[in-house]
Amino acid sequence: MSQEMIFKRFERFWHWSQALLIFALIFTGFEIHGSYSVLSFAIAVKLHTLAAWALIVLWIFAIFWHLTTGEWKHYLPTSKGLFAVVYYYAVGAFKGESHPYKKTTNAKHNPLQRLAYLGFKLAISPVIWISGMLYLFYGDWPAALTETLSLEVVAYIHTAAAFAMMVFIIGHVYMTTLGKTVFSHIKPMITGYEDTEKPDVKK
Amino acid sequence: MKKLTPAKLIQLFVGFLLTSLLIGSLQAAETRSPTTADHSKFKVLQGDFKSAPEVTEACLSCHTEAASQVKKTTHWTWLYDHKETGQQLGKSKVMNSFCGMVVTNEPRCTSCHIGYGWKDMKQPPPEEESAVDCLVCHDTTGGYKKFPVLSGFPTEIPREWPKGSGKMVMPPNLTEIAQHVGASNRETCGSCHFYGGGGDGVKHGDLDSSLAKPNAALDVHMDANGLNFSCSECHSTWGHDVAGSRYQVNAKDTKGLVNPGHGEVKAASCESCHNSDPHPQAKLNQHSEKIACQSCHIPEYARGGVATKMWWDWSTAGRLTEEGKQINQKDEQGRLVYSSQKGDFGYGENVVPTYAWFNGTVEYTQIEDEFDTSNPPLGVNRIQGSAGDPDSRIWPFKVMRGKQPFDTVHNTLLATHVFGADDTSFWKNFDWNKALQDASDKTGFAFSGEYDFVETTMHWPITHMVPSADQALECAACHSADSRLAGLPGIYMPGHDSNEWLDRIGWLAVLMTLIGVVFHRIALIISRKINKA
Numbered sequence: 001m002s003q004e005m006i007f008k009r010f011e012r013f014w015h016w017s018q019a020l021l022i023f024a025l026i027f028t029g030f031e032i033h034g035s036y037s038v039l040s041f042a043i044a045v046k047l048h049t050l051a052a053w054a055l056i057v058l059w060i061f062a063i064f065w066h067l068t069t070g071e072w073k074h075y076l077p078t079s080k081g082l083f084a085v086v087y088y089y090a091v092g093a094f095k096g097e098s099h100p101y102k103k104t105t106n107a108k109h110n111p112l113q114r115l116a117y118l119g120f121k122l123a124i125s126p127v128i129w130i131s132g133m134l135y136l137f138y139g140d141w142p143a144a145l146t147e148t149l150s151l152e153v154v155a156y157i158h159t160a161a162a163f164a165m166m167v168f169i170i171g172h173v174y175m176t177t178l179g180k181t182v183f184s185h186i187k188p189m190i191t192g193y194e195d196t197e198k199p200d201v202k203k
Numbered sequence: 204m205k206k207l208t209p210a211k212l213i214q215l216f217v218g219f220l221l222t223s224l225l226i227g228s229l230q231a232a233e234t235r236s237p238t239t240a241d242h243s244k245f246k247v248l249q250g251d252f253k254s255a256p257e258v259t260e261a262c263l264s265c266h267t268e269a270a271s272q273v274k275k276t277t278h279w280t281w282l283y284d285h286k287e288t289g290q291q292l293g294k295s296k297v298m299n300s301f302c303g304m305v306v307t308n309e310p311r312c313t314s315c316h317i318g319y320g321w322k323d324m325k326q327p328p329p330e331e332e333s334a335v336d337c338l339v340c341h342d343t344t345g346g347y348k349k350f351p352v353l354s355g356f357p358t359e360i361p362r363e364w365p366k367g368s369g370k371m372v373m374p375p376n377l378t379e380i381a382q383h384v385g386a387s388n389r390e391t392c393g394s395c396h397f398y399g400g401g402g403d404g405v406k407h408g409d410l411d412s413s414l415a416k417p418n419a420a421l422d423v424h425m426d427a428n429g430l431n432f433s434c435s436e437c438h439s440t441w442g443h444d445v446a447g448s449r450y451q452v453n454a455k456d457t458k459g460l461v462n463p464g465h466g467e468v469k470a471a472s473c474e475s476c477h478n479s480d481p482h483p484q485a486k487l488n489q490h491s492e493k494i495a496c497q498s499c500h501i502p503e504y505a506r507g508g509v510a511t512k513m514w515w516d517w518s519t520a521g522r523l524t525e526e527g528k529q530i531n532q533k534d535e536q537g538r539l540v541y542s543s544q545k546g547d548f549g550y551g552e553n554v555v556p557t558y559a560w561f562n563g564t565v566e567y568t569q570i571e572d573e574f575d576t577s578n579p580p581l582g583v584n585r586i587q588g589s590a591g592d593p594d595s596r597i598w599p600f601k602v603m604r605g606k607q608p609f610d611t612v613h614n615t616l617l618a619t620h621v622f623g624a625d626d627t628s629f630w631k632n633f634d635w636n637k638a639l640q641d642a643s644d645k646t647g648f649a650f651s652g653e654y655d656f657v658e659t660t661m662h663w664p665i666t667h668m669v670p671s672a673d674q675a676l677e678c679a680a681c682h683s684a685d686s687r688l689a690g691l692p693g694i695y696m697p698g699h700d701s702n703e704w705l706d707r708i709g710w711l712a713v714l715m716t717l718i719g720v721v722f723h724r725i726a727l728i729i730s731r732k733i734n735k736a
Binding site: 031032034037040041042045089093094096138139140152155156159160162163164166167170171174178 | 488489492683697706713716724726730731
């Protein structure tokens with residue numbers, strides 16, 4: 001057992017600022033959607049746009065970081081052990097069994113996490129970005145686009161993706177509380193360190 | 204020495220304020236280059252004018268082309284050949300939902316013609332050049348008044364008006380007025396255009412006497428202490444032809460700024476001065492593609508303290524007292540709400556406009572046009588435009604409503620002979636049969652003898668009473684559940700529109716996830732207790 005840096009400084013900065021921006025986007029987004037009126041439509045649009053640009057910049061840095069550090073490998077999907085994790089959350093946890101997956105610096109996400117985060121990164125997010133950009137630049141659409149696509153459809157897709165994002169967040173936040181203690185998974189995301197067991201390296 | 208009491212101080216302060224305001228207004232009034240001609244020094248204007256046409260003759264002795272210019276304009280002909288619809292419109296031809304038609308009511312209606320003595324709408328206006336009324340537009344003294352029932356002439360003798368009021372209208376001092384002519388101003392244009400429909404503010408809703416000296420909150424361009432624009436600042440003229448039309452509105456000006464040397468110097472659109480992208484925010488500029496400037500920048504009309512007529516029901520007109528006397532009922536604000544001559548009235552002040560797609564073309568139900576009586580209200584005019592039409596934008600309108608007589612056999616609107624001291628006019632005799640029959644006899648428009656009243660509407664584009672920009676509508680005026688544009692076809696408005704099924708499924712998914720998570724946690728707590736035990 002040793003203390004090991006699981007989540008690096010940039011990773012943590014990226015995660016928490018992304019979380020903050022996404023919460024801001026959801027809050028302002030559903031005001032723009034007309035679900036409630038708190039900030040006023042004008043301010044909601046301003047903040048939503050600002051947060052969206054900030055998140056885009058953050059993503060550019062994050063993508064660069066993932067590619068240059070090789071961290072992208074943590075999101076490669078694998079079926080190996082996936083069932084065991086699913087089984088643990090569905091059944092095992094209730095029987096008092098322990099989590100079948102042990103985090104390592106080489107593989108910090110369990111197979112279910114890998115799949116969920118990959119879905120977040122490759123499905124929900126791109127749909128939100130693309131529909132959001134189309135939404136934001138509606139006034140600049142070329143004629144060819146105006147003839148084939150309507151703001152209405154773009155808005156529906158953007159809204160649907162926002163709902164998917166909320167479902168992800170609820171699930172994600174809940175899962176973080178399923179460690180040994182409620183905060184044991186959240187702690188390394190803040191401090192970076194977790195008590196990990198090094199894989200056996202035989203020399 | 205007198206004591207300086209607080210009351211004195213306040214007096215002094217108010218006096219100071221008023222003085223500075225006065226100085227301010229005098230300075231603000233200087234919006235024109237000084238004239239090169241002092242008309243009071245002209246010999247031809249020294250004479251004692253016996254009649255208004257004599258003044259016109261004097262004007263034309265120098266301004267030799269003025270009369271022929273005026274006679275080519277709609278101000279003179281009251282005719283408008285509509286290029287888009289092919290209809291012949293103009294004041295002499297159209298019906299409106301206020302007083303009906305000019306024909307058979309000439310001496311009253313032509314008191315707002317820029318000429319003298321047009322007594323028969325079936326004939327063109329008088330031919331002689333001296334019949335052009337120069338003074339109604341060019342008086343700067345405010346002393347010139349066309350008498351309401353003299354076919355455009357001012358009175359030459361003292362006359363009581365309104366009849367029975369005891370108020371006397373004196374003949375204007377033509378010599379004094381002629382020596383002080385100048386460019387048109389808000390009062391001269393307003394002497395007719397503020398009073399359309401028979402009274403102050405009645406017709407347009409965005410034009411009434413409050414615009415003679417408005418503040419910036421009422422109209423930032425005409426603000427008497429600010430820009431102090433005259434009407435012609437925007438309604439620019441070319442050889443006496445004035446820019447702007449309510450039959451063919453420039454609903455989407457894509458030409459933008461008008462600079463000398465770059466095409467016509469005729470400008471009655473916002474864009475001709477402000478261009479089509481005047482906002483610092485790109486998103487607002489993009490709105491101007493589909494939304495007229497007026498829609499956001501005129502939050503309400505009839506804001507100057509003068510009510511505009513919103514409802515005019517002719518069907519109730521003609522009710523008299525048991526003694527056969529006319530009834531005139533007023534509301535608490537002193538507005539006429541019923542008169543035997545005209546029927547029931549409804550008014551509006553600070554009215555939120557009605558919004559509609561508009562490409563500028565206005566079509567009329569003309570008196571010869573048969574219409575579908577089974578589907579009221581009948582649009583006396585109908586605006587054209589749609590969401591899919593690239594020339595259309597969303598415009599604000601005053602929608603005038605009321606009831607007017609129509610022929611139940613021919614299904615046409617009817618000319619009404621209301622004015623005149625004869626034995627058929629409605630306002631004298633209160634008998635629709637006589638009034639309608641006489642109008643038909645004199646005009647040749649068919650009348651079967653059978654009539655009823657049909658509910659009608661009329662759309663009046665709102666374009667005046669633009670307050671300073673800080674009073675423009677907030678986004679949420681449209682982008683909200685309670686949207687001003689609710690029900691307008693062809694648009695998806697974020698904040699107002701959504702797909703209820705998408706929302707239902709979306710929120711259900713969120714809710715199910717939450718419930719799932721809560722159940723998972725509860726099950727976990729229970730199972731841990733069981734496992735421990």
